[in-house]
Amino acid sequence: MENEEFRLVSPAIDKDGRLPRKYTAEGQGALKNLSPPLEWYNLPEGTKSLALVVQDIDAPDPSGPIVPWTIWVVANIPPTLKGLPEGFSGKEEEVGGDYANIKEGHTDWKVPGWRGPKLPSHCHRFEFKLYALDDMMHLGNKVTKERLLELIEGHVLGEAC
Template sequence: MASDEFRLVSSQVNNEGRLPRKYTGDGQGAKKNISPPLEWYNMPQGTKSLALVVEDVDAPDPCGPIVPWTHWVVVNIPPTLNRLPEGFSGKEEEVGGDYAGIKEGNNDWKVPGWCGPSLQNHGHRLEFKLYALDDEIKLGNNVTKEKLPDAIEGHVLGEAVLTANF
């Protein structure tokens, strides 16, 4: 991997690529469905905002083929940031500061924020995809993964991907 490559990492995804249980729906009590910490490096020149989509790329559709299942959508991450801290999801207002303008969209459960995978889906891959954009995304209060491709078309300066197993 080139040292100047746009990359996305998490200190909590271990060497085998495993996502710890507390970031899933199967953790215990308050130690479940916590959004994992993410960091990125070498943002492309001209980046004005970042967008994140996290999907289970091995999710089966009960009626047919494998269809990615969206666990998290985050838009308008300012280029002044290089990370989202652990447990960020649902706390944008509390965190404030540089994080205040960030918007979490609806996942495939139709609720905003992070919703981790569950053990019934054990053995799947969770893909974290971070887009560097040359503009902010203007989707109002209804941010979804389905609306994102049209909103970012022609504005993507780079993509960074992190894959975790669960």
């Protein structure tokens, strides 16, 4: 199993990498803040926790160039889990068990949890990046992408997109 690649997949995202409308905040069929299901495979040996950052990498900045827009930050996912179910965001305490210690961070909307992107066009690309870590992260009360990326430096065993 050592030569098998650490992978992140979502059965909900189509083969062209488009995010289905129900996971966005735009148009008929949108369910606003419904997070998509995710699955991962072949965790690196020694993984003690996982962290996830999801960004719209084609988000326009009204005053300048395209800059990634953070849609979801999740930390301290136990390596015993094989994925996150659809609609998980905001329900980690309800779900309980292995999900109870997962911490959702603040997005670029300044609120925690999945926030369905508002798409001015449907050609946006989304980056889902999962980090396998050699430790649990002690994040404090307010987790952001920047804080998470700073804390995981030196602890990343592998990355999956």
